[in-house]
Amino acid sequence: MTHSGLPASRVPDSRDAPVLRWGVMGPGWIAERFTESVQAHTGQVIAAVGSRSLKRSKAFAEAYNIPAAYGSYEELAAAPDIDIVYICTPHTGHHAAAVLAIEAGKHVLIEKPIGLDAAQARDIAARAEQAGVFAAEAMWTFFLPKFDVIRQVLEAGMLGGITTVVAEYGEHFDPSHRIFNPGLAGGPLLDLGMYPLALVTEVLGDPLQVFAVGQPHPSGVNAQLSAIMTFDGGAQAVVNTHLHNFTPTSATIVGSHATLTIDGPFNMPGGFDVRFPDGTRLRYEEAKGGHVEGLHHEATAVARAIAEGRKEAEPRTLSASVRTLEVADEIRRQLGIAFPESTKE
Ligand SMILES: NC(=O)c1ccc[n+]([C@@H]2O[C@H](COP(=O)([O-])OP(=O)(O)OC[C@H]3O[C@@H](n4cnc5c(N)ncnc54)[C@H](OP(=O)(O)O)[C@@H]3O)[C@@H](O)[C@H]2O)c1
Structure with a gap:
């Protein structure tokens, strides 16, 4: 207990987490905030970006100094040097993107909501379990x-x-x-x-x-x-x-x-x-802070969970x-x- 009478946070420093190589799928608004937060506060590597358009993925890669840019989600999912795909398409694309990445053997962190409905969420969970990969919803709070x-x-x-x-x-x-x-x-x-x-x-x-x-x-x-x-x-x-x-x-x-x-x-x-x-x-x-001050915590919690061989994130199962x-x-x-x-x- 601290002097305030409240317990201390047990969330470790984001800089100390084991490093994953991340692929960003769907380079829109939240992809920018996530990349900024991860690059500012962690040692995680944003290693690739995938867009429906090569032009957009190249522009994102250039803006954030990302080494690889792909012109389709399929290519990003198949990229051999990526550990995990951060899925940040609109809600309607989360399930299909998750299936792509999971079938390619990648771990997934999927923006909220993890699917359009509970049926899609259950399906993602079942597929991740079957493939033996990590999956979590990016409920960053x-x-x-x-x-x-x-x-x-x-x-x-x-x-x-x-x-x-x-x-x-x-x-x-x-x-x-x-x-x-x-x-x-x-x-x-x-x-x-x-x-x-x-x-x-x-x-x-x-x-x-x-x-x-x-x-x-x-x-x-x-x-x-x-x-x-x-x-x-x-x-x-x-x-x-x-x-x-x-x-x-x-x-x-x-x-x-x-x-x-x-x-x-x-x-x-x-x-x-x-x-x-x-x-x-x-x-x-x-x-007080916004996305850039906060999103890195989900990324590093996921990196620690994966390093420990866990398939889910405790804060958001x-x-x-x-x-x-x-x-x-x-x-x-x-x-x-x-x-x-x-x-x-
Ligand atoms: N955690 C948070 O605080 C937070 C905040 C905002 C949003 N989100 C979540 O993140 C997801 C994305 O939100 P966003 O605000 O970043 O959206 P956004 O700015 O519209 O970006 C979404 C990206 O997905 C791709 N995309 C794929 N299919 C698309 C389609 N049919 N129409 C439009 N874009 C499509 C586009 O990239 P390409 O076409 O280049 O591939 C687009 O740039 C949502 O599910 C939302 O709930 C979370």
């Missing part, structure tokens, strides 16, 4: 040092019995963003809603009941949804996500002894408070990814949010 402390607080029972989790995530997007594209499984659920849903299911497990309400967007995607859930033992969770505008992206975990409030945006590096009814306040300080998507599937079922069949590659 759970790899941050602060989340290791939150996990210890929960496991130690410091909050008492958990009664309530309230979490939300809204953001503003340029009209050209893929979130407005129904063909790319747009809408806030898979881009933003995965964070509150992952938090809720991580803390409370499988819901007993889910009640969802939603509002459509003129582009044909869902614009906003809220869901209320109940859990074994009487706990409840409330989640909201939308593409209308920025929100604090707050998350609160309430227990019978104390309340844990994560500084917003809760999915990014930052601190949290544990408050007790007698006024005691325990504070965990973590420098494949069954946890499936469980979150099962809740997302149920919300979509209630709201009639169907992804076009063409997106189910």
